[in-house]
Amino acid sequence: MSDLAAVDTDAAPPTPLVIAIDGPSGSGKSSVSRRVAARLGLAYLDTGAMYRAATWWCLESGVPLVDGPAVAAAVAAMPLDMGVDPAHPTVSVGGVDLAEAIRRTEISAAVSSVATNLAVRAALGRLQRAAIDAEAEPGSFSGGRGVVAEGRDITTVVAPDATVRVLLTADEHSRLSRRARDVHGSDSASAMRATRDQVVRRDADDSTVVQFRVAADGVTTVDSSALDLEQTVQAVLDIVERVSGRTP
Template sequence: MNTPIETGPAGSGQVVDRVRDGMRGIGVGSVAIDVVPLGERRGLPPVGEEWSMAVARALAEGRPIIITIDGPAGTGKTAVAQRLAKRLGLSILDTGAMYRAAALVAIEQGIGIGEPGRIVDAVSRCGLRVEFGDDPPTIHASGRDVSDRIREHDVTQLVAPVSAIVPLRDLMISMQRQIATEHPRLVTEGRDQGTEVFPYAAVKFFLTASSEVRALRRAAQIKKKTGVTPNLEELRKEIEIRDEIDRNKPRGALKPAVDSIIVDTSRMDEDAVVGELQKLAMAAVAAMLDGRKQRA
């Protein structure tokens, strides 16, 4: 059962203290962080040399630093994950982009959703890869950078049913775990990272927000990119349909891990979310190292 914790300038320290206490022994219970007013901005907490030393120590002890951020579309996962990774000096993996690339491959090769075997075969042969040399990392398929193309509407419409194909998920999970072996300091965001892909992650976050807020955010993104103001009600319905598909997938269903920290971003600005996740992630890694020391 999720325990609400108030946030805000006066309560932010209490959040860290209480969650840190719950993390001792490495276990992290599900925590629902209450909202702060939209537009309220707080300075981000410093990282400091202590964090760098903790990461180095964890890796020296053979403990990868994997931070998972799951949740439905429109909760701010991608932007928050990128900023969190940069602040903590970790690599970033957008697994949703991998599934979008798979949907694009199906579109460009004229393969219908009723032919899942052909889709999996095409994706396995398309040279799908993440280029970590770029900032942020780019996604490549069929010999080219498709990072912008996969954000277009036709791909968005197809990605949910494509990502529900079980053999495709198996392929993607294998690729994502291989990426983590090559980049053991990693913030990875998607829908099943904490439940299916990295159940051993150092800390797991699950972001959520109302469908109305998520539709507003998506509309702002579309208007900024295209200059067109989309229909909010249509966007909201699309989001809710996508949620229903994601929640009922036979594999990788959209749900928080039992040990995830649940953050409602409906009325939180990006700085507030990044700041809270940074503090909680640093506390989780400290708890992980303390737990190892106590058992030694």
């Protein structure tokens, strides 16, 4: 069975569970969050994809990213749709599937300009909270079971009252290596150099408006530097079980 196979959702749901996972680029937030969501029968919300979609929308619409008010206005009008199935998460704007487009180098290079716009963060934060709240409803994807939401400031600003809050981190070399393998299929020295901007520079830019390097009060740190994906998933599931009593 696939790691991302959802559990049976026919039974009556327990109390909604919100798991918030924060951390720097390349720490494994997306991969871990998807698998945790699938194991627990929860929805999955990739908030980072929302900022990437906003960047694509502005570039596609010809909005200069240096014009903060114009960017904020464009994002407020963006027809964004987020699919929250952890097995097949989707992101689209105006019916255009952006799954591949938002991972392109030009989006990665420009996204911090949008993500550090405080008006944009406020607008997308409202959408993120609405998506999280929606998963408490019986008619939602999770059937009211809840959601795993991951991304910058999710544990502190967007969902500070989440049932479980985790800061997933790793040392710089591990994060560069992972991102290089994801983007280039190799963690050779040249591939790691090519992804350094996406990891180190983006973290430096984003940290000017968001705290995601050190765990806030009530947030549990998981250092994945010496862990593989399955070990990291299990570490998060152990925290979920300890805090909420919920097991896969």
